[in-house]
Amino acid sequence: MSMNIVSIFLQTLVGGIGIGSLYALVALGYSMIYRSMGLVNFAHGQIYMIGTYFGIIWYQGMVMGLQVPYPVAFAIGILLNAAFGLVLERIFRPLANLDLMLMLLGTIGLGYVLDNVAVITWGATGFAVQSPLPNTPIIIGGVALLPQMLLLIGVAAILMIGLNVFLARAKMGKAMRAAAQDRETASAMGIPVNGTNAMVFAIGCGLAAAAGILAAPIVYVNPSMGAAVGLKGFAAFILGGAGSIPGAIVGGLVFGVLEAISAGFISSAYVKGIAFVVMILVLMIKPAGIVGEVTIDKV
Amino acid sequence: MKNQSSIIKWIVLGVGAIVVLAFPLVAPNRYVVHIVNMCGIWVLMSMGLNLCMGYCGQINLGLGAFWAMGAYAAALLNTRFGMPIWVNMPLGMVLAGVVAALIALPMLKVKSHYLALVTIGLAETINIILVNETWLTEGPLGISGIQMPNLFGIAFDGDERYFYLVLICVVLGYLVARQILSHRIGRSFIAIRDDDAAARAMGVNVPKFQIMSNAIAGVYCGVAGVLYAHMTTYISPDIFEFKNALFVLTATLIGGMGSLVGSLVGGYGMPLVQEWLRAFRNWQLVGFGIAIMLVVLFMPGGVVGLGQKIEQAGGIRWPWARKQTEEKPKGGPNVS
Numbered sequence: 325m326s327m328n329i330v331s332i333f334l335q336t337l338v339g340g341i342g343i344g345s346l347y348a349l350v351a352l353g354y355s356m357i358y359r360s361m362g363l364v365n366f367a368h369g370q371i372y373m374i375g376t377y378f379g380i381i382w383y384q385g386m387v388m389g390l391q392v393p394y395p396v397a398f399a400i401g402i403l404l405n406a407a408f409g410l411v412l413e414r415i416f417r418p419l420a421n422l423d424l425m426l427m428l429l430g431t432i433g434l435g436y437v438l439d440n441v442a443v444i445t446w447g448a449t450g451f452a453v454q455s456p457l458p459n460t461p462i463i464i465g466g467v468a469l470l471p472q473m474l475l476l477i478g479v480a481a482i483l484m485i486g487l488n489v490f491l492a493r494a495k496m497g498k499a500m501r502a503a504a505q506d507r508e509t510a511s512a513m514g515i516p517v518n519g520t521n522a523m524v525f526a527i528g529c530g531l532a533a534a535a536g537i538l539a540a541p542i543v544y545v546n547p548s549m550g551a552a553v554g555l556k557g558f559a560a561f562i563l564g565g566a567g568s569i570p571g572a573i574v575g576g577l578v579f580g581v582l583e584a585i586s587a588g589f590i591s592s593a594y595v596k597g598i599a600f601v602v603m604i605l606v607l608m609i610k611p612a613g614i615v616g617e618v619t620i621d622k623v
Numbered sequence: 624m625k626n627q628s629s630i631i632k633w634i635v636l637g638v639g640a641i642v643v644l645a646f647p648l649v650a651p652n653r654y655v656v657h658i659v660n661m662c663g664i665w666v667l668m669s670m671g672l673n674l675c676m677g678y679c680g681q682i683n684l685g686l687g688a689f690w691a692m693g694a695y696a697a698a699l700l701n702t703r704f705g706m707p708i709w710v711n712m713p714l715g716m717v718l719a720g721v722v723a724a725l726i727a728l729p730m731l732k733v734k735s736h737y738l739a740l741v742t743i744g745l746a747e748t749i750n751i752i753l754v755n756e757t758w759l760t761e762g763p764l765g766i767s768g769i770q771m772p773n774l775f776g777i778a779f780d781g782d783e784r785y786f787y788l789v790l791i792c793v794v795l796g797y798l799v800a801r802q803i804l805s806h807r808i809g810r811s812f813i814a815i816r817d818d819d820a821a822a823r824a825m826g827v828n829v830p831k832f833q834i835m836s837n838a839i840a841g842v843y844c845g846v847a848g849v850l851y852a853h854m855t856t857y858i859s860p861d862i863f864e865f866k867n868a869l870f871v872l873t874a875t876l877i878g879g880m881g882s883l884v885g886s887l888v889g890g891y892g893m894p895l896v897q898e899w900l901r902a903f904r905n906w907q908l909v910g911f912g913i914a915i916m917l918v919v920l921f922m923p924g925g926v927v928g929l930g931q932k933i934e935q936a937g938g939i940r941w942p943w944a945r946k947q948t949e950e951k952p953k954g955g956p957n958v959s
Contacts, residue, residue, distance in 0.1 A: 364736045418920055424735050425682065426919045429876050432869065433915030440908040555743070555865075562740045597751040600744035607741060608732055 331466040336588040337581060342473040342542075344580020345480035349535035350557030351564065351572035352487065353528030359504040359567035360524040363420040366428055367435035368532065369554015371412070373547060374438055375405035375533025377446055380453055380540050386446075394456035401537045402530045409529030413522040435550075442547040450546025476538040483534055484573055487527070491569065500524055504567075556583075556599075563603050565613030574614055579603070643790065647783035656782040658898055659891075660854060663789035664847045666890030667796050669875045670883060671843025674800060676872075677881035678809065679836035680816030682738045684868055685726065685746030689841040691753060691863035692719040693848020698766040698858050699759070708772035708853050715849040716842045722749075723841020727834040743865060753860040765859025772853050785854055792846055800883055803839065812836055816881075877918050879927030888926045 350372055357365050365371075379401020385391035392400070412434075419430040457471035491497040503510040503520045511517045536549075543549065556579060564575025579599060586598035606614065650656045668686055675681045693715035700706035700714065726745050733741055753760050760766070771780045772788070779785050803809050811832045814822035823829050852858050871890075878889020900907040922929045 364739075415916075422919065422923065424739070425676070425876065425880065426923050428739065429873060430916050430919035432873075433912045433919065436912030436915065437909050438912075440905045440912065444905045444909070559740060559744070562737060566736065593755040594751060597748040600748050604729055604741055604744050607737055608729055611733055611737065 328466075332588070334467045335469070336584050338467065338469055338473065338477075340581035340584030341577060342470075342476050342580070343584060344577035345477050346535045346539045346553070346576075347556050347560045347580050348573045348576025349480055349483065349531045350553055351560035351576045352484070352569065353532045354558060354561035355564075355567055355569060355572040356500075356524050356528045358561070360500060360521050361416070361420040363416055364424065364427060364431070364566075365416065366431040366554070366558070367438060368528070368557065369550035369552075370435040370438035370442075371405070371409070371529050371550075372532040372536050372553055372557070373550030374408065374442060375401060375529060376536030376540055376545055376549065377442060378404040378408070378533055379537035380545055381446070383456075383537075384451070384453065398534070398537050401533045405533035406526040406530035409526035410522050412529070413525035416525070417518070417521075435554075439547055439550065446547065448547060450544050450549070453540040453545055455541035470542070472538075472541045476542070479534070479538055483531060487531070488569065496520070496523065559600070559603055563606060563613055565615040568613070568615045571613055571615030578614065647786045650783075653782050656786055658894065660782055660786055660789045662891045662894050663793045664851050664854075665871060665874055665894060666793050666886055667847040667850070668844050668871045669878070669886035669890040670796055670800050671840035671847075672871055672875050673880065673883060673886045674803065674812070674843070675836040675840040677875065677885075678804065678816060679812035679833060680819075681727075681730070681833055681836050682735070683742050683837065683840060684739055684865070684872065685742035685749075686840065686844055686871055687863040687865060687868040688726070688746040688749040689719045689723050689844035690848045690851070690867075691749065691860070692722050692841070693845035694852040694858045694863070695753065695760060695766075695848070696845075697849040697852040698769050701769050701853070702766055707774075708849065709774065711853075712846065712849050716845040719845025719848065720838045720842040723844075724834050724838040727837035730837070731830050731833060746865065746868065750860055750863060753863070760860070763860060765857060767857040769852050769856045769858070771856060782854075789850055789854075792850060796843060796846065797883060797887070800843075804883070808832065808835065873915060875925075877915070877925050879925030882925075882927045885925050885927040892926070 350368065353368050353371070354365060357363055357368075379397045381387050382390065382392045382400050383394055383397035415434065416431070419427050422430065455472040457475060459470075461468035461470050462474070463469075491501055499510070499515045499520050500523065502513070503515055503517045504524075507517055510520075536553075557576070560575035560579045561572055562575070563579060564571030564573070582602055583595055583599045587595040590598060610616075646659065647656050650659075668690060671689075672683065672686055675683055696715040696718045697708070697711040700711045701708075706714075726742075729745070730738060730741055754763050756762070771778070771785065773779065774788075777784075779788050804812075811822065811827045814825065814827055815829055815832055819829050851862075870893075874889035874893040875886055876889070877893055878887065879885025897907070897911065900910065903910070918925065922932075924931065
């Protein structure tokens with residue numbers, strides 16, 4: 325009996341980590357864009373939704389009846405959304421210098437546009453996506469794990485480690501950190517700050533697309549999928565500490581696990597509420613988030 | 624000159640009043656009146672938001688919860704105990720105001736985007752309670768069968784008659800808001816918005832006024848909620864979700880944040896323009912999104928801000944504009 329509770333708990337935990345990885349990838353987008361441009365991008369949920377479509381339409385054979393394998397669709401989706409990010413950065417750039425209320429409204433306005441362009445292009449009703457992996461759960465020590473969930477966790481982990489290595493080692497990554505820390509000095513040192521920001525935006529959008537395409541077989545794909553995940557990714561971004569890269573990862577995982585545990589053990593009806601209440605409590609105790617805010621220096 | 628301009632002002636006011644009062648009689652159909660009534664409800668919420676966000680600088684994205692408090696108070700009191708609107712109105716206002724003041728307590732600890740998130744989170748939590756506590760709220764099915772009001776023997780039982788009730792509330796709401804702003808409370812709000820540290824140094828009890836600004840926003844939304852419940856006779860939790868709070872925020876910013884007239888312009892203007900463009904379906908919403916971005920980038924003061932800019936540029940003198948008493952300091956920063 326006690327074994328049973330342990331395995332249920334472990335299963336809930338893995339589910340939470342899976343959804344948490346999704347939130348973390350979305351939160352990373354918020355965080356990277358915030359620390360480099362000082363922009364709180366409320367359209368990021370919609371960018372996640374568009375990214376999901378950019379990949380899944382190839383996998384579902386929605387483009388000229390051409391059906392491509394899942395890994396290829398995954399890569400295409402990330403690249404297309406990253407390219408889209410380069411365009412978006414240009415639109416968002418003037419918003420980054422406004423005060424928060426206007427920034428909020430401007431990005432929400434863009435979210436409206438993306439939402440409705442998606443409805444016009446792909447229809448308002450969504451579709452379920454078949455997982456490329458078998459649907460039968462793998463059972464390890466009495467814990468049933470969905471292969472797609474494990475894929476989501478694994479790939480997300482690789483992407484997060486890759487991002488950290490890139491920021492720490494690569495020249496471009498170092499330039500990004502420098503530009504985030506001090507725009508003016510970085511600019512004086514010959515770093516093309518606007519170009520770096522565009523790359524940051526592209527990476528944020530690419531990560532969001534990766535999250536969406538990985539989660540697509542678990543969730544239902546439709547144009548309104550962005551709002552809920554956008555809000556939770558934003559919560560994870562705040563929870564971990566705005567602008568912090570490890571913060572976004574920790575915040576996403578904590579939020580996902582919190583949600584799964586409260587759904588499994590406390591009340592499935594109040595799952596959203598409990599997660600928000602805990603988040604508010606965390607902010608009361610540590611107003612700068614779990615890991616701490618990275619202060620940004622706006623010019 | 625002074626007499627002439629004040630005569631023009633009274634003529635404009637008089638003609639305006641006649642046009643407004645005659646509106647339900649000349650409106651093309653009942654649906655238009657219904658939309659205008661709904662606009663009145665948006666305006667009340669927008670004025671509440673303006674007082675706390677535009678004047679006191681307290682970001683609040685949780686208006687939907689206060690609105691819901693008023694609406695649910697009215698709906699429950701009416702369907703369970705048969706209470707009329709004039710009983711429900713003060714009770715709804717008090718409930719929404721108290722809830723708003725309580726919500727303001729955790730808000731005092733955080734600022735800017737954290738505050739935005741906390742208010743969204745609190746409002747979402749209240750919405751989840753409305754969905755789940757079925758014994759009280761009937762859950763997602765909502766409460767139906769709320770009666771339209773009957774005041775002093777006059778039945779406000781159609782959109783045309785209800786129009787006058789909403790109108791009275793909007794006018795009273797506007798006058799009260801103006802009174803608050805010219806009072807010490809309003810000046811404290813503005814001082815806190817402009818620089819809370821300086822306000823504190825000048826002896827303004829900052830937390831007290833921040834809580835007060837939220838409570839006032841709550842009361843305004845409470846009025847809007849009671850009016851809404853008695854107007855539509857049916858309410859459900861999805862009406863009070865985040866998207867409608869966002870709609871009020873958008874209307875306020877487009878009208879002019881930090882200006883009561885902005886609330887009137889945005890609250891009446893935006894829904895009407897939206898109705899007018901309804902035929903374009905999703906393209907309408909795309910256009911709406913683009914319009915929001917253009918407003919944010921090119922006229923951040925909203926419609927009212929744009930009007931002021933034109934006036935300052937010497938283009939037009941509005942007949943109702945206040946007489947300029949002060950010369951703009953020479954060499955000072957130009958508002959542009």
